[in-house]
Amino acid sequence: MKKLFILIFLILFSGILYFYENNFESYQNFDVQNTSVYFKGILKSEYDKIQSVANYYIDVELIPHENQINVKEEIIWINKTSFYTNEIHFHFYANAYKNNKTLFASAFNLEKENQTEIKIKKFNVDSKPSDLIFFQPEIPNPYDSTVAKVILDKFIKPNDTVKIYFEYSLIIPISVKRFGRAAGRNFYFVSQWFPKVGVFENGKWICSQYHPYLNFYADFGEYNVNIKVPENYIVASTGVCKEKIVNEKFTLYKITQYGVHDFAWMASDEIIHKKDFYNRKDGTPIFINAYIQPENEKYSERYIQCVKYCLEYFENYVGIYPYQTISLIDVPHSSASGGMEYPTLFTVHVNLFSPKNTGSPEYLTAHEFAHQYFYGIIANNEVYEAWLDEGFASYLSTKIMYRYYPNILENFKILTFIPVYGINFLSFNDIPLIYTVADIPIVEGSNSAKDYYKNLTIGSIADTSYKQPSRLSYVVNSYDKPELMLLSLERYLGFDKMMKILQEYFDRYKYKHPKSEDFINIVNKNCNEDISWFWENIFYNSKIFDYRITSVKKVSSNVYHVLAERLEDGIFKNDIALFTDKDTLYQKWDGKERWKIFEFRTDNKVIAAEIDPQRKNLLDINFANNSFTLEPRYWASISIALRWFFWIQNALMMLGSIG
Amino acid sequence: MIKSINEILINSIRAVSHNLKFVILFWFTNTAFAVVLSVPIYNLLLNDLKNSLISDKLNFGFDYFWYLQFRNLYQIPLDQIPWAIYTVAGIYTIIQTFYLGGLISVFNQFNKNHFVDFFYGGVKYFFRFFKVLLVSVIFYSIAFLLNDLLGDLITIVFRNTEFMKIEFIIRFLRYTFLLFLIGIITLISDYSKISLALKDKTKVFQEIIYASNFIKNNFSIVFLVFLFIAFLGALGPVVYNLIVIEIPRTPYYFLAISFFLQQMLIIFRLLIRMLFCSSEVILFKDLAAGVVQTEEKEEI
Numbered sequence: 001m002k003k004l005f006i007l008i009f010l011i012l013f014s015g016i017l018y019f020y021e022n023n024f025e026s027y028q029n030f031d032v033q034n035t036s037v038y039f040k041g042i043l044k045s046e047y048d049k050i051q052s053v054a055n056y057y058i059d060v061e062l063i064p065h066e067n068q069i070n071v072k073e074e075i076i077w078i079n080k081t082s083f084y085t086n087e088i089h090f091h092f093y094a095n096a097y098k099n100n101k102t103l104f105a106s107a108f109n110l111e112k113e114n115q116t117e118i119k120i121k122k123f124n125v126d127s128k129p130s131d132l133i134f135f136q137p138e139i140p141n142p143y144d145s146t147v148a149k150v151i152l153d154k155f156i157k158p159n160d161t162v163k164i165y166f167e168y169s170l171i172i173p174i175s176v177k178r179f180g181r182a183a184g185r186n187f188y189f190v191s192q193w194f195p196k197v198g199v200f201e202n203g204k205w206i207c208s209q210y211h212p213y214l215n216f217y218a219d220f221g222e223y224n225v226n227i228k229v230p231e232n233y234i235v236a237s238t239g240v241c242k243e244k245i246v247n248e249k250f251t252l253y254k255i256t257q258y259g260v261h262d263f264a265w266m267a268s269d270e271i272i273h274k275k276d277f278y279n280r281k282d283g284t285p286i287f288i289n290a291y292i293q294p295e296n297e298k299y300s301e302r303y304i305q306c307v308k309y310c311l312e313y314f315e316n317y318v319g320i321y322p323y324q325t326i327s328l329i330d331v332p333h334s335s336a337s338g339g340m341e342y343p344t345l346f347t348v349h350v351n352l353f354s355p356k357n358t359g360s361p362e363y364l365t366a367h368e369f370a371h372q373y374f375y376g377i378i379a380n381n382e383v384y385e386a387w388l389d390e391g392f393a394s395y396l397s398t399k400i401m402y403r404y405y406p407n408i409l410e411n412f413k414i415l416t417f418i419p420v421y422g423i424n425f426l427s428f429n430d431i432p433l434i435y436t437v438a439d440i441p442i443v444e445g446s447n448s449a450k451d452y453y454k455n456l457t458i459g460s461i462a463d464t465s466y467k468q469p470s471r472l473s474y475v476v477n478s479y480d481k482p483e484l485m486l487l488s489l490e491r492y493l494g495f496d497k498m499m500k501i502l503q504e505y506f507d508r509y510k511y512k513h514p515k516s517e518d519f520i521n522i523v524n525k526n527c528n529e530d531i532s533w534f535w536e537n538i539f540y541n542s543k544i545f546d547y548r549i550t551s552v553k554k555v556s557s558n559v560y561h562v563l564a565e566r567l568e569d570g571i572f573k574n575d576i577a578l579f580t581d582k583d584t585l586y587q588k589w590d591g592k593e594r595w596k597i598f599e600f601r602t603d604n605k606v607i608a609a610e611i612d613p614q615r616k617n618l619l620d621i622n623f624a625n626n627s628f629t630l631e632p633r634y635w636a637s638i639s640i641a642l643r644w645f646f647w648i649q650n651a652l653m654m655l656g657s658i659g
Numbered sequence: 660m661i662k663s664i665n666e667i668l669i670n671s672i673r674a675v676s677h678n679l680k681f682v683i684l685f686w687f688t689n690t691a692f693a694v695v696l697s698v699p700i701y702n703l704l705l706n707d708l709k710n711s712l713i714s715d716k717l718n719f720g721f722d723y724f725w726y727l728q729f730r731n732l733y734q735i736p737l738d739q740i741p742w743a744i745y746t747v748a749g750i751y752t753i754i755q756t757f758y759l760g761g762l763i764s765v766f767n768q769f770n771k772n773h774f775v776d777f778f779y780g781g782v783k784y785f786f787r788f789f790k791v792l793l794v795s796v797i798f799y800s801i802a803f804l805l806n807d808l809l810g811d812l813i814t815i816v817f818r819n820t821e822f823m824k825i826e827f828i829i830r831f832l833r834y835t836f837l838l839f840l841i842g843i844i845t846l847i848s849d850y851s852k853i854s855l856a857l858k859d860k861t862k863v864f865q866e867i868i869y870a871s872n873f874i875k876n877n878f879s880i881v882f883l884v885f886l887f888i889a890f891l892g893a894l895g896p897v898v899y900n901l902i903v904i905e906i907p908r909t910p911y912y913f914l915a916i917s918f919f920l921q922q923m924l925i926i927f928r929l930l931i932r933m934l935f936c937s938s939e940v941i942l943f944k945d946l947a948a949g950v951v952q953t954e955e956k957e958e959i
Contacts, residue, residue: 174819184820184822293821295823295824333821334818334819334820334821352827410723415827415830416827417827417830426740429807430810438721441723442723443724446723449724453728579712608712610712623724624707624725624729625711626711627710628710629710629711629712629714629715632709633710634705635718636718637708638701638914639717639914640700640704641697641700642914642917642918642921644697645693645694646693648692648693648744649690650925651744652689652693655745657755657932658796658845658848
């Protein structure tokens with residue numbers, strides 16, 4: 001009886017403890033709520049949709065006083081293709097920082113403090129020691145050792161597995177771009193750090209060198225990473241922390257993530273960790289981790305709110321975010337790791353003064369978040385077709401900004417840090433001489449257009465990204481022109497159809513490696529007409545668009561002739577509108593002819609004619625000549641010129657005061 | 660001897676109001692030069708907007724896309740504008756140097772303020788003042804060079820640190836220091852010219868040194884008057900901005916009101932420039948005057 005009482009008491013006590021623990025946990029820390037829908041950091045419903053090709057098991061130890069990591073890495077690679085291979089190719093991207101002559105260093109000056117390399121202590125294939133051969137698959141450069149291969153004794157058949165083992169150490173340099181530590185704080189951002197298998201597709205290895213500015217390409221797999229850091233360090237990483245072991249000397253983070261193709265992490269002893277969550281429409285939570293620099297704590301809410309808006313927008317229009325966590329890392333001022341995306345994690349930074357209407361840091365947050373879909377989930381080859389991730393991320397971050405932050409204003413900076421709303425036309429030594437202080441909203445697409453105008457003709461979106469001749473042509477053809485192209489496509493097809501296309505593209509190519517043609521085919525399939533002209537003019541070629549209404553002539557009492565011209569080589573299907581005092585008449589033009597006369601009949605008083613009145617084609621370089629008014633318009637010119645006149649008067653007084 | 664700032668200001672304002680007619684000349688000159696630099700812009704705008712519906716949109720609000728396209732389409736002529744501004748500003752400065760000679764003459768002799776006196780003074784002192792201008796341009800260049808070097812130094816010092824707020828404060832101090840240097844150079848330049856004119860001397864460097872010593876010896880009053888008038892001058896744009904923000908862009912008569920207010924502000928600033936000059940003349944005449952020592956005899 002006594003034993004029974006004791007047993008009942010123990011059961012009750014355990015129950016109370018369990019109940020209290022669970023309640024306390026769920027109250028204190030929501031990140032243990034309802035994780036039953038996930039397995040290894042991804043929704044169970046998505047698990048089987050992923051082809052796991054490269055699985056990584058990594059033990060890494062950070063030694064801060066030496067700025068070094070020691071790594072043991074095991075890779076299980078499965079040949080999921082129908083081809084045989086006797087080679088395995090690896091990215092050794094940390095070697096991009098090896099010296100000042102690597103391909104990467106052609107764009108970034110690497111001082112001694114910025115240099116590092118992977119020092120391999122052991123390399124086995126299927127438990128046998130092997131040799132690595134470093135080579136340059138794309139651009140010859142004897143100093144570049146960012147790609148290596150191993151020749152195997154035997155061929156790997158379809159569905160065969162290879163076990164690869166590395167043991168190495170790596171100094172973490174002061175960051176010059178992406179990977180590295182901050183110069184002014186104990187902040188280690190460890191990305192592009194481990195030897196990673198290339199992509200074996202269609203019987204060929206695709207394993208690109210580390211090109212400056214360009215990103216990455218790898219296969220999906222499972223990552224199990226144990227990160228050992230000093231006890232007082234906080235770790236943020238790709239994936240979910242399934243266990244955290246803390247003792248007096250160190251903290252060990254055991255991290256797992258299924259269905260990703262890269263792994264990055266951060267360790268710092270001076271960072272604030274904020275947690276929040278977003279509930280999908282079905283009620284399942286996504287855990288938001290924000291790691292913020294102490295001095296930027298005031299931006300925490302804005303960061304987290306922006307991530308929530310992004311999750312909402314993508315869920316509404318593209319597809320659900322399938323992972324358990326999303327982590328945002330605000331990097332310190334002296335780190336060059338900000339503004340970069342990795343699976344389930346991205347880095348951002350913020351200026352000292354960033355009022356809401358500057359759109360900073362929200363735009364960067366939205367852009368990097370958008371990469372979770374276009375790079376993270378839809379994993380295109382970023383070295384060959386960067387527009388598929390950068391262009392989509394730019395397009396969707398713009399859409400998010402205009403949905404949730406519609407009042408972003410043009411601004412310029414004084415004293416390096418202080419944003420002033422308005423436009424600065426002329427300044428001398430940080431002293432604005434001719435400027436206007438005004439609330440000028442930045443309209444959709446205008447930021448991309450600003451860069452696009454700097455590079456109208458060099459390169460096309462379809463060109464292989466790493467072959468673009470300059471950084472400007474790479475940026476314009478990967479970010480700006482694709483954004484303008486997608487915005488124009490959306491305006492041409494309509495918002496709903498565009499979102500339907502994005503949904504279909506996402507559903508079909510998530511956890512896969514789509515090419516440009518795959519997206520184009522989906523668009524073509526969803527259009528009721530042949531839009532090959534669209535791709536031909538905007539995607540495959542670098543044509544310039546400029547349509548003009550040259551004249552509107554009254555040829556009889558109620559007949560008007562509108563002369564429309566195509567001034568450049570770019571062709572776009574347009575509407576022609578004739579505005580009268582009572583209504584608007586429309587005609588369509590395929591835009592192919594150099595010029596065409598359109599006949600309109602109306603008894604009303606004609607005011608003007610305009611081509612593309614809805615500004616569907618954002619690549620048109622001159623909207624002012626899209627319309628022609630019957631009565632000349634002087635007022636705007638006088639108004640702006642008078643303002644200019646006043647600014648000049650002031651500037652002259654300022655400059656002339658030295659006399 | 661004048662003892663209070665209040666007294667100096669009253670006398671200075673009185674001197675300015677006595678010579679108010681010259682402000683028309685200054686305004687006309689400023690306007691003429693501004694017209695030279697504005698007509699090309701007006702032509703570009705007219706070329707772009709004369710038959711465009713965007714013209715109608717711009718009457719109601721700014722079209723940022725149009726602005727970007729305008730800058731791109733007319734990039735070549737617009738790129739020339741800063742050089743045109745600097746060139747015109749150079750000529751304008753020389754004319755201002757000429758006017759300053761006249762202005763100092765008429766402020767110096769209260770009853771001789773006819774245009775003939777003004778231009779006589781301008782011609783008489785022009786070459787001396789021009790030399791001072793050249794010297795002051797060298798000093799302004801040094802000040803800006805120093806400012807640049809300080810900026811580079813701040814960048815190097817803070818490149819690898821996390822002290823953004825301190826960096827901001829130091830950059831702010833650097834900016835303030837630049838403004839202070841500009842103020843000091845302007846003061847030395849002005850007082851050198853006044854000294855040259857009032858003492859009718861021709862040795863420029865000697866008078867620059869004299870003016871520097873004069874400012875050093877009377878720093879508090881000289882700088883306080885300068886700051887006070889500068890503050891008074893800053894009130895103009897503040898009041899203007901408070902009013903103009905409430906004025907709609909259309910219809911056209913609101914534009915006329917805005918333009919009228921703008922010109923009022925320009926005239927106000929020209930008057931402030933005159934006030935600087937008159938206060939400096941009065942201060943110089945007063946403080947640089949020799950003091951006659953009287954001996955007191957002890958009565959037995």
